[in-house]
Amino acid sequence: MPKRKISKKDIEMKIREPEIIDEGEYVFDIPQQEVDIQAAPFWRRVVAYLIDAIFFYFLPFQIFMAIYLPKVGLGFENVSAMQAYINAMPTAQMRLIVGFVAALFVFLFYFMLLEKNFKTTIGKKIMKLQIGGKKELSYWDVFIRNLTKTVLFYLLPLDLLGIVFNKGQRFSEKITNTKVIYFSPLSLVYESW
Amino acid sequence: MSEILKSIKVLILLLIFTVITAYFVGSMFSAPMGNVALIKIKGEIVPEPDLFVDVASSDKIISEIKDANSNPEIKALLVEINSPGGSVVATKEIANALKSVNKTKVCWLRDIAASGAYWIASTCDYIVADEFTITGSIGVTASYLEFSGLFEKYGINYVRLVSGEEKDIGTPFREPTQKELKDLKSIIDEMHIAFINEIAQNRNLSVDYVSEIADGSIFTGKQAKELGLVDILGSRSEALQIIKQDANLTEIEILEYEEKFSFGDLLSGFLSKQMLNLMLSNKLEIKAV
Numbered sequence: 001m002p003k004r005k006i007s008k009k010d011i012e013m014k015i016r017e018p019e020i021i022d023e024g025e026y027v028f029d030i031p032q033q034e035v036d037i038q039a040a041p042f043w044r045r046v047v048a049y050l051i052d053a054i055f056f057y058f059l060p061f062q063i064f065m066a067i068y069l070p071k072v073g074l075g076f077e078n079v080s081a082m083q084a085y086i087n088a089m090p091t092a093q094m095r096l097i098v099g100f101v102a103a104l105f106v107f108l109f110y111f112m113l114l115e116k117n118f119k120t121t122i123g124k125k126i127m128k129l130q131i132g133g134k135k136e137l138s139y140w141d142v143f144i145r146n147l148t149k150t151v152l153f154y155l156l157p158l159d160l161l162g163i164v165f166n167k168g169q170r171f172s173e174k175i176t177n178t179k180v181i182y183f184s185p186l187s188l189v190y191e192s193w
Numbered sequence: 194m195s196e197i198l199k200s201i202k203v204l205i206l207l208l209i210f211t212v213i214t215a216y217f218v219g220s221m222f223s224a225p226m227g228n229v230a231l232i233k234i235k236g237e238i239v240p241e242p243d244l245f246v247d248v249a250s251s252d253k254i255i256s257e258i259k260d261a262n263s264n265p266e267i268k269a270l271l272v273e274i275n276s277p278g279g280s281v282v283a284t285k286e287i288a289n290a291l292k293s294v295n296k297t298k299v300c301w302l303r304d305i306a307a308s309g310a311y312w313i314a315s316t317c318d319y320i321v322a323d324e325f326t327i328t329g330s331i332g333v334t335a336s337y338l339e340f341s342g343l344f345e346k347y348g349i350n351y352v353r354l355v356s357g358e359e360k361d362i363g364t365p366f367r368e369p370t371q372k373e374l375k376d377l378k379s380i381i382d383e384m385h386i387a388f389i390n391e392i393a394q395n396r397n398l399s400v401d402y403v404s405e406i407a408d409g410s411i412f413t414g415k416q417a418k419e420l421g422l423v424d425i426l427g428s429r430s431e432a433l434q435i436i437k438q439d440a441n442l443t444e445i446e447i448l449e450y451e452e453k454f455s456f457g458d459l460l461s462g463f464l465s466k467q468m469l470n471l472m473l474s475n476k477l478e479i480k481a482v
Contacts, residue, residue: 060207064215071219073226073266085265095222102218106211113210117203 042163044127044182049149051123056107064106068099101151108150112142124180132181133173141176148172227448229436230261232272238279238287238309249276251283255290257450262294267448269297269440271432272317278308281333281384288391291316297440301432302326302423307411311422312388315395318439321432322414322423329417331392332409333384335377341367396421 069075069082072095076082086092114121116139119131131137131145148159148170162171169179234249242250261267272291278284291298291313300306300317307330314320314328322328344351344366351366362373369377385407393403398421406420417423425431433445 060211063208064211067212067215068219071216072222091260098218098222102214106207106214109210110207113203113207117199 044129045180048121048123048127048129051126052111052121053107053123055122056110060106060110061103064103065099068102072096072099074099104151104153108143108146111146111150112139115142115146128182130181130183131178133177133179137178141178145170145172145176145178226266227446228266228268228442229433229440229445229447230257230264230267230270231447231449232257232261232270233449234272234274234276234287234310234313236276238276238283238313240280240283240286249279249283249287251280251286254287258287258290258294260450261448262296267296268442269299269436270294270317271429271436271447272298272300272314273303273429274300274306274310274314275303276307276310277305278310278312278330281309284309284312288313288316297436299432299435299439301429302328302414308332312391315392315422319425319432319435320423321425321427321435322417323428324413324415324426326414326417326423327411328414328422329406329410329412331388331403331407333381333388334409335381337363338365339368340365392422 072092074082074085074092074096076085086096111121115131116137118125119137120129124130134141148156159170159172162169162174166174173179232254234254236247236249238249238251240251242248242253258270261270270291298317299319299321300314302310302314302320302322303326305327306314306322307328311328311331341351343349351364353361353367355361359373359376361367362369362376389400389403389407392398392407393400396403406422412420412422414423414426418426425435436442437445
């Protein structure tokens with residue numbers, strides 16, 4: 001059978017709703033022999049997370065601190081003035097910590113909102129990653145899968161161990177039956193894990 | 194286009210959530226603002242707070258003093274006192290905490306600032322009192338009820354089993370011996386001497402002079418001023434005026450510490466009162482009252 005030329009439009013249309021045959025396998029309308037599924041590199045996910053963190057730091061986090069810090073008496077002109085105040089005032093340190101913890105919840109909301117609506121985030125979009133494994137993601141799914149990346153960040157090393165045992169899925173992704181998929185419409189190489 | 198609109202909606206939602214969270218959390222943890230800390234010493238001076246009775250807990254007051262001292266925004270302390278005195282140890286703890294503050298301290302005496310309360314006031318840079326404030330009472334007292342006569346009347350015997358002769362000193366069930374009274378008195382005298390020395394040092398008066406007036410006598414504010422125990426007759430406004438001048442402040446914003454009780458405090462307070470009622474014991478109390 002001669003290989004037909006598949007256009008970018010074909011690929012975009014056909015891979016939008018992958019059908020799950022059984023766990024871990026994805027079937028597309030493109031003939032199987034033209035698809036080469038490989039394990040995705042971990043670095044893509046790390047870079048995607050860093051991009052999300054950078055975006056979050058330069059926009060929502062700045063807005064958050066611009067409102068929060070003056071309210072709790074930490075609205076100083078520069079960091080060194082604030083540092084001097086915190087050193088002199090033990091209770092100020094607690095207020096700062098509370099602010100960071102609250103900002104982590106905003107970070108969680110960022111992931112939840114974007115993954116629920118687009119199945120991807122800004123960092124994932126840039127790194128050509130998407131959430132797969134389910135047709136529709138529930139709020140519970142996006143909440144659980146992003147907890148260890150934000151609010152429960154200290155559990156992230158433990159969660160990442162799941163990648164070793166679950167064929168590339170973190171434990172929280174295993175619980176929600178979601179996976180991060182890498183796809184490049186310009187080639188026929190699909191990397192999923 | 195719909196994707197772009199959806200993206201804009203999501204971004205707006207994210208920003209709204211950010212603003213609301215920042216505002217809400219900030220309001221919950223908003224810092225008290227001010228440049229003059231108001232330290233209130235109201236009621237009997239005791240070491241720990243009591244949920245049901247208005248007392249001046251040294252634990253609480255010292256934490257407020259330390260907070261005011263370490264806060265660079267606070268330029269002065271206004272110590273408002275309305276207390277008859279109380280525990281010697283708690284009084285000394287507060288006095289020492291105030292002494293360690295290197296900011297302007299002005300004490301404002303209200304209805305009563307006697308005994309231990311005056312000891313605390315003496316550590317301030319300035320003392321302002323109303324002419325009818327009751328102050329002084331520089332001295333130490335200790336007392337307990339002794340029931341030996343009542344027991345004898347009803348044929349009740351006190352069986353005494355002690356490892357040392359003075360182990361049950363202060364027991365209400367028998368008459369105290371002369372030695373015991375002498376020992377108790379020596380404790381009182383020791384505290385009294387320390388009290389006198391503190392007042393003399395804090396007020397820049399001679400020990401002999403303070404000893405003369407430290408017979409437990411109470412004074413009005415006016416009398417206290419004549420004796421050198423009070424600096425200015427006036428009220429809060431005079432106290433704030435002194436702060437303004439001494440600390441070089443153009444505006445004064447009072448920072449008042451609020452008392453917050455947790456559920457644990459409520460429960461322990463309730464239980465401690467219940468235990469007190471159940472125990473109904475008589476105990477020796479030593480007070481600087």
